[in-house]
Amino acid sequence: xxxxxxxxxxxxxxxxxxxxxxxxxxxxxxxxxxxxxxxxxxxxxxxxxxxxxxxxxxxxxxxxxxxxxxxxxxxxxxxxxxxxxxxxxxxxxxxxxxxxxxxxxxxxxxxxxxxxxxxxxxxxxxxxxxxxxxxxxxxxxxxxxxxxxxxxxxxxxxxxxxxxxxxxxxxxxxxxxxxxxxxxxxxxxxxxxxxxxxxxxxxxxxxxxxxxxxxxxxxxxxxxxxxxxxxxxxxxxxxxxxxxxxxxxxxxxxxxxxxxxxxxxxxxxxxxxxxxxxxxxxxxxxxxxxxxxxxxxxxxxxxxxxxxxxxxxxxxxxxxxxxxxxxxxxxxxxxxxxxxxxxxxxxxxxxxxxxxxxxxxxxxxxxxxxxxxxxxxxxxxxxxxxxxxxxxxxxxxxxxxxxxxxxxxxxxxxxxxxxxxxxxxxxxxxxx
Amino acid sequence: xxxxxxxxxxxxxxxxxxxxxxxxxxxxxxxxxxxxxxxxxxxxxxxxxxxxxxxxxxxxxxxxxxxxxxxxxxxxxxxxxxxxxxxxxxxxxxxxxxxxxxxxxxxxxxxxxxxxxxxxxxxxxxxxxxxxxxxxxxxxxxxxxxxxxxxxxxxxxxxxxxxxxxxx
Numbered sequence: 001x002x003x004x005x006x007x008x009x010x011x012x013x014x015x016x017x018x019x020x021x022x023x024x025x026x027x028x029x030x031x032x033x034x035x036x037x038x039x040x041x042x043x044x045x046x047x048x049x050x051x052x053x054x055x056x057x058x059x060x061x062x063x064x065x066x067x068x069x070x071x072x073x074x075x076x077x078x079x080x081x082x083x084x085x086x087x088x089x090x091x092x093x094x095x096x097x098x099x100x101x102x103x104x105x106x107x108x109x110x111x112x113x114x115x116x117x118x119x120x121x122x123x124x125x126x127x128x129x130x131x132x133x134x135x136x137x138x139x140x141x142x143x144x145x146x147x148x149x150x151x152x153x154x155x156x157x158x159x160x161x162x163x164x165x166x167x168x169x170x171x172x173x174x175x176x177x178x179x180x181x182x183x184x185x186x187x188x189x190x191x192x193x194x195x196x197x198x199x200x201x202x203x204x205x206x207x208x209x210x211x212x213x214x215x216x217x218x219x220x221x222x223x224x225x226x227x228x229x230x231x232x233x234x235x236x237x238x239x240x241x242x243x244x245x246x247x248x249x250x251x252x253x254x255x256x257x258x259x260x261x262x263x264x265x266x267x268x269x270x271x272x273x274x275x276x277x278x279x280x281x282x283x284x285x286x287x288x289x290x291x292x293x294x295x296x297x298x299x300x301x302x303x304x305x306x307x308x309x310x311x312x313x314x315x316x317x318x319x320x321x322x323x324x325x326x327x328x329x330x331x332x333x334x335x336x337x338x339x340x341x342x343x344x345x346x347x348x349x350x351x352x353x354x355x356x357x358x359x360x361x362x363x364x365x366x367x368x369x370x371x372x373x374x375x376x377x378x379x380x381x382x383x384x385x386x387x388x389x390x391x392x393x394x395x396x397x398x399x400x401x402x403x404x405x406x407x408x409x410x411x412x413x414x415x416x417x418x419x420x421x422x423x424x425x426x427x428x429x430x431x432x
Numbered sequence: 433x434x435x436x437x438x439x440x441x442x443x444x445x446x447x448x449x450x451x452x453x454x455x456x457x458x459x460x461x462x463x464x465x466x467x468x469x470x471x472x473x474x475x476x477x478x479x480x481x482x483x484x485x486x487x488x489x490x491x492x493x494x495x496x497x498x499x500x501x502x503x504x505x506x507x508x509x510x511x512x513x514x515x516x517x518x519x520x521x522x523x524x525x526x527x528x529x530x531x532x533x534x535x536x537x538x539x540x541x542x543x544x545x546x547x548x549x550x551x552x553x554x555x556x557x558x559x560x561x562x563x564x565x566x567x568x569x570x571x572x573x574x575x576x577x578x579x580x581x582x583x584x585x586x587x588x589x590x591x592x593x594x595x596x597x598x599x600x
Contacts, residue, residue: 093479093589094487187493188478192591215516222509305502329590334493349493354502358495359474359596361509364517367594 005030005429012422015390015415020383022197022374023326027429031322035294035428036061037154040164042296042319043067043077045333046148047184053096053111059329060154061322065140066090066100067150070111075145077152078113078137089137094188100137113137147176148183149317165292167405168244173276174287175298175315178260178268181339183315186349189331190357196370197377198295198320198328199425204366205289205297205318206245207417209233210391215369219361224354226254226304226311236412237284239404243424245417246290246298248279255285259302259311259351261344264337275403291417293424295320303351312347316356326374330367332357389422391415435533435541443570444531446577447545451526454599459507462599463500467571467578472498474564474584474600489585495596496584503599510597517597524598525550536569540580543568547584549600551593560593562586564600 004026011017021027043058044067055068057080064080066089080088082102089100089109099116101108108117115132118125140152144161146169151161158164165172176183204211213230220230232255237248249255257265268286269277280286290298297318302311314334321329334352336345356363376382392414402408409416435443453462466472474496475489498506509515527548534542549562569581584600 091479092481092484095480095484187490188476190476190495190591191589192593192595194594196594214514217514218509218512218516221512221514222505224505224509305505306499307501350497350502353494353497354505358591361506361515361597364595364597365515368517371594 005426009426009430011386012389012419012426015388015393015419017387017389017422018383019373019377019385019387021377022200023377024383025325028322028325030429032061034431035425036322038158038428039294040144040151040153040158040161041294042149042151042292042317044150045183045185045317045335046075046145046150047338048094048188049075051096053098055090055097055111056094057090057092059321060152063154064088064090065152066137068111074112075143075150076112077140077143077150078109079140081137082107082109083115083135083137084118109137113139147172149176164243166243167241168292170276170405171239171244171246171287171290172292172298173272175290175300175335177271178264179271179337179339180267181337183335184338186334186336186345186352189333191329191331192358193323193327193329194367194371195326196328196367196374197326198322200370200373201318201320201328201330201366202291202293202295202297203418203421204370205299206291206421207238207240207247207289207412207415209236209238209247209289209412209414211369215365216362218365219355222361224304224361226259226302228254231413233288233412235410236288237399237402237408237410238412238414238417239402239406239408240416240420241406242420243293244290244406245420246287247412247417248284248287249412250284254302254311258286258288258300258313260286260313264340264344278403291421293421294428295322299356301355303355305347305350305354309347312344312351314348314352314355316352326377332363389415389419393419435535440531440533443533443541443543443577446570447528447531447543450579451528454526455524457510457521459510459599463504463507465577465579466500466503467573467580468500470500470503470578470580470582472496472500472503472582472599474586474596477586477589479589495586495591515597517595520554522598523552526600538571540569540571543570547600549598551598562588562591562593562600566600 041060049069052071066080068076080090084107087104089102106119110116113136115136141156142153142158144151219225232249235250239246288301300315303314304311317333319331336348396409398407473494475494528545530546532544545566547564551560565585567583
């Protein structure tokens with residue numbers, strides 16, 4: 001194990017973190033090999049490929065995959081590299097195809113990755129000399145679908161997606177199980193590149209209720225964040241699981257329903273289990289921010305975009321795709337309830353746009369912070385700077401009347417979920 | 433339908449004036465150039481095969497999809513002291529060129545312009561370059577040109593800038 005891990009592990013155990021972790025080429029290489037190649041990575045939502053032949057190109061760090069739906073309606077995740085010379089057989093982001101044909105020498109693969117044709121095969125290789133079954137596009141070693149969310153894992157020995165999600169499902173229900181029809185992707189994911197480390201984004205979404213009052217102050221002043229003050233997460237609840245963290249706002253008139261209209265709230269009550277419903281009746285909002293280790297974040301919140309209509313709830317899934325040390329490609333999906341009225345979807349989309357995504361005003365200030373941390377983090381002195389991660393340590397005890405799994409704390413201005421994230425991060429790099 | 437030379441020059445000058453207001457961070461004055469019913473859109477572009485190129489621009493999903501009211505909220509935010517993405521402000525230069533004008537009914541004019549946007553921030557020697565074609569509809573209200581509609585077709589599917597805290 002490289003020498004750089006033990007001092008970082010020691011710092012994390014004390015509730016500290018060296019700034020250098022946010023811009024380290026050595027750590028980035030370790031992350032690719034020991035973390036992203038062994039984690040469940042979110043790639044796409046089933047509603048992005050609704051019809052036979054539909055496909056999207058997606059990434060796990062540097063690896064490109066094609067996520068396809070075949071004629072039998074089965075979803076596949078295959079490595080986007082021809083078995084002859086490795087050329088990408090899919091050069092576009094999205095489309096519909098009968099099969100994938102390599103432009104270099106014309107090897108043709110079916111939607112499930114099976115090799116179906118080698119031009120001049122008999123002449124060049126000899127009849128039946130190549131076992132087609134052995135030379136299809138490589139399937140991702142593991143794939144799994146939960147609530148329409150398609151994940152893949154590059155580790156053939158990984159536990160199943162369902163086992164990995166585990167107790168996080170109890171909380172992810174709040175995002176994904178609001179209606180009978182479930183979620184759909186509105187439009188396509190927005191993609192853009194920021195000079196910021198992926199871990200800063202995950203760290204923010206997993207448990208940073210604290211930053212909103214200052215980072216997002218302008219959005220309250222200008223009206224897109226419909227909160228009375230910026231500390232709306234102060235006396236909320238933060239839950240820390242080993243691989244998942246989530247935050248709830250306090251019960252206040254603007255935030256308790258996240259602006260979901262009463263009929264949708266009623267529908268949720270019918271779908272959630274009694275313990276989940278009890279949260280809605282007992283002092284907290286629907287959950288807002290969350291992160292599933294390593295780099296899939298969730299946000300559900302109200303946004304205001306017009307004085308002519310009430311604020312609307314929006315939901316975003318996002319993947320912080322690592323490109324290099326200190327460089328991240330953000331993928332941001334706008335999710336809506338599939339069976340909601342078109343007016344609701346429109347309102348939700350507008351609330352999302354003005355708040356998150358490429359032009360989102362809250363997103364803008366977040367990325368600015370993260371890049372202003374990432375750039376100095378490679379400094380010789382700065383990289384060794386010890387950051388304080390102690391908020392709530394020794395101050396708060398887990399709530400004993402919380403109905404959900406994990407440790408819940410009666411404040412979202414705390415850093416339990418962030419400390420859990422960093423513990424999971426370092427133990428994953430250690431191979432534990 | 434073509435327009436007279438003098439009208440062409442007048443509309444061209446209006447486009448340059450608009451770009452100057454943005455580069456000078458005169459956002460309130462810039463907002464005044466927009467019609468009350470204005471729409472400001474930047475559809476998300478998705479790389480498709482040539483055969484499926486007609487699906488390239490998302491009709492109903494954008495990077496921007498703004499009413500004038502939403503533009504106003506964004507401008508109001510930029511006027512606060514805590515809009516950190518623009519504190520300090522981006523240095524931008526809007527290079528507007530290749531103006532094409534089609535007169536349509538009721539005094540409305542359809543314009544196409546090419547935009548090259550240079551963006552620099554902080555003490556970084558580098559820059560972001562964003563290239564786009566803009567389709568505008570403008571008309572006159574009480575003798576003043578106003579923008580009714582703008583659709584920005586970016587020459588990137590993955591945007592190479594850290595955010596859109598600027599206008600194009």
